[in-house]
Amino acid sequence: MNYETVIGIEIHCELKTKTKMFSSAPTSFGEVANTCVNEIDLGHPGTLPCVNKEAVRLALLAATALKCEIDPLIKFDRKNYYYSDLPKGFQITQQFHPIGSGGNISIDTPNGKKNIRINRMHMEEDTAKQFHSDAGTLIDFNRAGTPLVEIVSEPDIRSGAEAMAYVEKLRALLYYLGVSDVKMEEGSMRCDVNVSLREVGTQKLGTKTEVKNLNSISNVQKAIDAEVARQSALLDQGERVIQATRRYDETQKTTVLMRKKEGDVDYKFFPEPNIPPILLSDAWIKEIQDGMEELPDERKERYQSQFALNDYDADVLVANRELSNFFDEVCLHTKNYKKAANWTIVEVIAALNKANIKIADNPCNPVYLAVMINMVDNGEISGKQAKEVFEEIMLGKDPQKVVEEKGMKQMSDSSELLTLVTSVLDNNPQSIEDFKNGKDRAVGFLVGQVMKASKGQANPAMTNKLIAEELKKR
């Protein structure tokens, strides 16, 4: 039978704050277990939550980027359940009044752009991390209380590929905004997908399963493809899909049952009495939105319209925020955008890879790269010399100093060059003879001689031109 796949995605993202959502303990990744905690994170009696303003700011940025409607009255609720990774026995979240609702983002599909609607985005706190073994359960509370946003899509996604594009798009957005590290492998971005099938042409949603904790973007697609295959095989055999939570097994390349869902859990949500509603001022919201960084789509559009870059170059640059920021800096100091893009995409990346340096730690001063590009364009150095200069720039050196120190400055002064050309011609009568006999190769030899005499500094174009002129005179 022909099925339509219906997918909705819930994404949890850790916000990039210095301290936790409701306590002043530091947020951490990879620190020694239970060292980034205080009495609040451990749910000790008598502790009270205090909302992290920076977390609200970041959530506001994310909600704006997702084109959500912003609720300026911030309220929190308690979600009650007992679990050893939940110190207070409830999680503080935004059940009734999410900070953002009703947004959308656009993804690229083989059939063009597609809008995926966002149902809601809310703030909450993370739980502790548990390590189960035969000897017992170990709990690391460092993660407990870390600020999160949860982003819930509408069931608008129709394939594993679309799901991957959605997650990728969201990831790029949040990363650009500096809202989150969005590292799926480290768990700072976590993805749960709800998958169901229905007969093509029908409207009623089929029974869904939830596939949890996918630890890479490619696994999002793989897990969905595997789950779709599993569900359609079941339906083809006339069997039912059972509502359950499943996980993706990478080695088996299939989804595995974690637990069945028997009715919804009643979390007994109610408003958090220790946090009075906080009304965000219009001025504060506007200040944050106005200061918001340019988003990837806008940036690509600018690269194509303003810098006339091709689709590929624009994509490569935009895909990496630091690289793209670097490129923008270069472009502030040179008008040769195409060359700036080429140097950035090809040479800078290659040099960084070779030296095993992260883009974020790029030692190259963008102004220097721009100066170097301009030197080539002005004929001050040759393209070949530029490669040598570039190596020094990647060590943090000023190109003008490099050129000076190495005595590289290209000889572009015509009278100086003429003296050289005249002397070379004087010393090579045979070549002049050859030229007159129609041997064009002789010109090349003469140019080479000028280059040699100038220690490579002669401007090749000017040298060519001068030799041609002088030969005619002889």
Add this chain to the structure above:
Amino acid sequence: MDIKTNTLESVETRIQKAIDKAHASQDKLNAVVSFIDPCEQIENLKAIDKSAPLYGVPMALKDNINTKGILTTASSRILDNYVPVYDATIVKKLQQAGAISIAKASMDELGMGGTNKNAYRGEVHNAWDTSRISGGSSGGSAVLVASGVVPFAIGTDTGDSVRKPAAFNGVIGMKPTYGRISRYGIIPYASSLDHVGYFTTAIEDAALLLEVLAGRDDQDMTSSYRKVETYASNINADISGKKIAIIDNVQEGVEDSEIKANFQALMDKLVARGAIVEHIRFQDNLMQALFPTYYILANAEATANHSNLDGIRFGMREDGESVEDVMIHSRTKGFSSYVRKRFVAGSYSLFVENQEKVFRKAQKVRRLIVEEVQKTLDNYDVIIASASGNIAPLSENSADEALSNESMVTENHMIIGNFGGFPSITIPTGFVKGMPIAINMSANAFDEQVLFNIGKAIEEETKLKGNDSEVKA
């Protein structure tokens, strides 16, 4: 005994006297959960100016107030081994003011109850007659002040947990406006109703203590930024023109003729001092709804507030096959059945299928009650009524479960102060059958001063300043 008593003696002597007295009466009153060795605190006094408002004054803290390194049980079995890792904000404030805590005082388990019979280490007895209840939940604190052990003690008040035991023990019980005193580090009952309060024997002391305890705390988002006033030096017993409203619904439920007469005599004296005393009546259905509404809201919040007590990270742990079993066993054994019953009631009101018609409805009723009371406070300085229709009941006759319908309004009206966060004070006004009786007054939010002013006038009339009971060992 007030704060100025024994100030001529050395701090060491003064503190030792208080400790000796507490020990001497412990068998009779059972007001103390743990005694605190004061040596370190006395040593720390060296860093504090001798003019600090509470320099060297002994005090007791209710056992739900976290004290770093000192056992804090909230009179619950599940916390019977709990040693906090941090001090409550008010503990730091009291230390900076020079006060020395000598004891953690007994209470009803987790603040749940009004008798102080529901305490893991046993019942607390009334300072005036040990066969009677102290009242609760801050019973231990009330009794330690009433028996002259300490001039003041800290309590907490969620329904009337400071103001009722104050009435039963003949001391002043003050509960300021919600948000006036930080709750950080106080083991909660119900967060939207919990207040820090305290017991004293003098109005001046009550005013002075508020200066010490009040103020914004960034660790409590519900605490107020409002400036703390100089309440003590502002006290003015001239109450001419002050408008006082007697709550008729409450007074109608007072059957004891001596209590009635005492109340009327006091009102006459206030009139004689120039106060305008009038009668008002709140809607009867709203007053009838006070206790049921309170029971729903307080226990709904409580069931979540105490979900952290699971035996995993601190407190009593009862083993089990799985983590879940550990939690179930620890909680089953760690709480009294009385407390578990309240958790069940709280959970019930929050279930999805009940929430609208129970919890949300109770929240709406709470708002209606507050609006009703506020209408009166818009026209009066204070509302006033008897703190209780009776003297402290005999222990054998009292149980928290058994609430008679007849005394529903009279015995629960002080909940108004918690619903609206209004400042509210209980002041002793005399004795009936050898037992203390009291009135209660509430005012507009942050108008604690008017309570101290009228309270001072009442104190001058009753001449009960500094009064306490001699408990014979």
